[in-house]
Amino acid sequence: MEHAIKQLSEWLKSRQITEVECLVSDLTGIPRGKISPTNKFLDEKGMRLPESVLLQTVTGDYVEDDTYYELLDEADIDMVCRPDETAVYPVPWALEPTAMVFHDTFDKLGNPIELSPRNILKKVLKLYADKGWQPIVAPEMEFYLTKRSSDPDFPLEVPVGRSGRPETGRQSFSIDAANEFDPLFEDMYDWCELQGLDLDTLIHEEGPAQMEINFRHGNALQLADQILVFKRTMREAALKHDVAATFMAKPITDEPGSAMHLHQSIVEIATGKNIFSNDDGSMSELFLHHIGGLQKFIPAMLPLFAPNVNSFRRFLPDTSAPVNVEWGEENRTVGLRVPDSSPQNRRVENRLAGADCNPYLAIAASLLCGYIGMVEGLKPSAPVKGRGYERRNLRLPLTLEAALERMEDNKTVKKYLGEKFVTGFVAVKRAEQENFKRVISSWEREFLQFSV
Template sequence: MTINRNLATFADLEQWLNENRVTEIECLVPDLTGVARGKILPREKFTEDRGMRLPEAIVAMGVTGEFPSEGPYYDVITPTDRDMHLRPDPTTVRIVPWATDPTAQVLHDCYDPSGNLIPFAPRSVLRNVIELYTAKGWSPIVAPELEFYLVARNTDPDMPLKPPIGRSGRSETSRQAYSIDAVNEFDPLFEDVYDYCQKMELNVDTLIHEIGAGQMEINFFHDAPLGLADEVFFFKRTVREAALRHDMYATFMAKPIAGEPGSAMHVHQSVVNTVTGKNIFSNEDGTPTQEFYWYIGGLQRYIPAAMALFAPYVNSYRRLARHTAAPINIQWGTDNRTVGIRSPIASPQARRVENRVIGADANPYCAIAATLACGYLGIKNKIAPSAECKGDAYLGEYALPRSLGEALQLLRDETDLHEVLGKDFVTVYTEVKEIEHAEFMKVISPWEREHLLLHV
């Protein structure tokens, strides 16, 4: 199966479907949690409709499937639950490699009846932020590094997760950072993952074993933001499916196992002048530009307010703890992995900034949109960064929200981000996350029963 990323029209898409003898199509829309929503259509029905309709609230519900029942949410989403019109993006078509019959998957963009992008749909938000860069004559470039855990099957949510059993018949009991043999324990699984990724033409690069037991990391080649957000979305579906076929789970929870490091989605980012093709972070003599420092300044200024997008669940904040391979503040430094904002060693043309705050559980569209928004505001407002951190940033104070509730309030209060991400998006997103937080607060944890039952 071959994929032509130059597909531009519905006619091109139709030709591709013919060439690959597709009989069924998964019409997909990423919702705010990153879950794939949509419909599965026979090829004939897809061709006749050239899209489909879904209730607009489908992309705007919480991870539990709940919707807000009142409030500002319904100032944006019509209480009549009207349809949104979905249009396929031909460039996103890919084969579903694990399907029995020839099946394609196609991402769709969401529009209102007047032909305007639905402002709270994740792909719309990222598209709108990219347009701000385009208006300046810039093209943002990103490269995600996505961590995840392989865990043994677990059908009881009250039981802790455990590392899976590898081909040796044993599960990991110690940390195996960068161990080749530890990765080889799961060779049959990763052979399927790479086979699936090849058939889907996902730009995956390096696979490594991370610090935690059963924790892996996959790196993506740098490219345009929307395409890479799509690839992260597809990859999550792919690795989960492959893991199930090998009697284990793959999880992108930020902190799935107590006592083990959390999982991040580090995003490397740079900006290219669309006319000259040069990195705007580097001067002709190879030194950093003011834009480079302003971009960092923007990340420092706005990351705390964007944390609800980088760390979107109550579990996310368990990852962000001192000396756990995750940042606790917004200091920046060169080749320094203790900071939240890292500048890797690179040639002038490859000079970039790495946002290390983002969790693996973040919606890739929302997270990439938010980090680009922070950098854009830094350049626009010429925000100077703090002095570079050249030591251990874990010795500094916490400078990030410590809970989802605190993060949501910071996002509500930061009007600069509203202007870039869209007021309607921020309204819908924060209202949905409040519902999730309220659901969590109804649950009594084992820690509370253990320590409070007979002691208070």
């Protein structure tokens, strides 16, 4: 701890940082914490937060009392939050020199907090490390740029670019359509470079003003941190240019949803060899077992990939999103795609997670499904050749309610993620679902007001 604080102190002082944003991720992926003067941050060597922040819903409400007091101390005690010296990022848009620092969370005895998403990912990564394996991941983040709107009752609209006109039609991979927002993306890339984010390419996706940023492959924990940083950075860059950036899974009716595609492979720590390939370059048994695990357990962990009511709108028919856990080589119509690559770069792309997921939990869940498949020797189905959207044998739960029930009833999920975590996560999502049901939609007013 002292060494970490010394490293942090040198980093902050060398950049003349005057304020520190001390962050932890809640279950929904919202960064929560405190803003502290640098001197106080270094003196206190971290912060304390009520453990109850991990049971907040996306609206800031809490789960029902019975579950709340089942999972938390009745005195609403604090958890100990210790800074991770490897997870420090400047905040380029701040008025004063500011840094954000991600924290790990512990109880007063030094045990990791079971409800913490970052701890869940670290728990899964330890399973791999104990086998002598290291996961390598590469996320792809999709999002929309929209006009700014202060009224949530109005649908989101396509923003106006440099040409003075909103984009029309589908402009997949269009360079000109992406260039409409060049000043915004120049700021975004400049800020991300200052933050040391491992960004790769920018792509215009299928929807109007829908973009995708690819991250270079690397360490799973560091990339989960970077995704949270990137979301904040992208939103701030958009606001600077008087538009909005949204990572909702399905923000615009009849337009494609936004995903967080996740490429994953596994290497031996000792040799760096990709365990998904045999010496002759063919697919290894471990690779096929990894896919088998993804197929069997993604449906049981689907709320970690599709955590909101809106997430399931992305899986509606004819939405360009996969709706099953079929797999295939070079096939984008299935949930699990195996890209064409060299044996050392062999990987599987999980295409099911939405852009609205908590990156710690989605990456942890995807890696855990594959891990269970490898240790249990699970066999995958036959790979799909051709169109896979209509395949019904390996379909996903159709609603958030059904997915939560399936997750809650799965003993293997509780064994690996912990019963406390599963209970808390499901309770938060059910509280959000109850909140959603209280809101009368425009569809109901339009079609039911005078017809029933």
